[in-house]
């Protein structure tokens with residue numbers, strides 16, 4: 001097996017995600033935490049040609065990139081070869097119930113299903129723990145009067161899932177055949193058959209789709225302040241968005257950076273009043289409303305400026321920043337199923353009324369993948385519970 005090197009930092013969900021995948025393959029990687037080894041920051045920047053996102057992964061002499069790059073190679077089925085792992089013979093395993101996704105919805109479904117003796121197995125997808133692993137404090141999840149960190153909450157849920165014996169498999173299902181029974185799923189060359197399926201695949205952070213934004217991804221453009229804010233200590237940065245995520249990212253960055261511009265396309269914010277009040281009271285955050293991003297400007301290696309355009313006067317102006325953090329909502333992770341399962345225009349799965357059942361019998365869905373409206377950890381967890389109860393009743397009906 002080839003040597004693998006991971007540059008990481010503390011509080012880095014993408015580092016954890018990449019390491020989980022490597023661990024699941026039995027890779028004994030070397031890790032350098034740049035917060036513990038200060039000179040490693042420069043070493044990492046040099047070796048990765050200026051990569052300003054965590055983690056940075058090297059397999060042998062080859063620079064693989066970040067967590068997304070590692071998972072992309074895995075999805076293409078090429079990671080084992082790159083790592084020098086011999087491909088195991090293709091296998092087929094049957095499970096009575098498979099849950100896709102390891103966020104609040106998937107974990108809650110697993111707890112209920114396991115307690116009902118349905119022996120579920122969870123496939124985590126790329127983001128074990130889900131979106132909460134990239135948030136800071138969760139203050140509105142009942143039962144935690146003093147609040148709890150997003151990662152800590154998900155660690156607790158994972159421990160609870162394991163307590164009831166559910167197997168958690170790190171990895172992404174790459175194809176799903178829901179037209180025949182049992183359903184057939186594939187993870188690389190492994191085939192999985194299942195009698196029932198709960199889809200809790202959640203949603204993924206959106207980008208704006210501007211070419212210069214794409215060009216500076218990992219070099220100053222990021223969708224995760226807790227991961228990459230570290231690089232911009234004492235510098236000026238910007239956040240785009242008007243929801244709770246944008247407020248949270250701006251507040252977090254204000255603890256590290258010199259100044260944070262919060263840029264929003266409308267005058268009013270959709271974020272909760274409590275989060276807005278916190279941002280308004282923060283002297284390090286400057287709010288720019290009614291502006292959109294026109295272009296990310298820099299010297300190809302680093303972001304230097306953003307060109308903004310007023311939605312009212314159409315005038316353009318430039319602000320000097322070293323980084324841009326996007327917080328412009330999410331896209332549901334339904335690509336695998338959209339030919340077979342009913343989705344709305346935005347791609348969210350549409351369940352049957354008063355149920356988590358989908359249009360294919362035996363398939364159930366819960367959490368953010370079905371929910372363009374509430375999108376809270378607690379509503380996701382609640383719908384995960386409903387999905388497990390619906391599955392149990394359906395399996396009983398099937399005898």
Ligand code: NDP
Nearest residue numbers: 138241242243244245246248265266270327328329374375
């Ligand atoms: P939201 O969908 O709530 O907000 C997305 C923001 O991005 C909106 O303000 C939207 O503008 C803006 N936006 C979307 N597309 C564009 C674009 N193309 N150009 C410019 N701006 C754009 O997503 P969030 O991630 O903020 O929140 C998702 C859910 O998670 C919410 O329910 C939220 O309450 C919850 N959440 C809760 C937290 C907590 O309680 N601790 C923390 C974070 C999130 P516009 O308003 O004009 O549509």
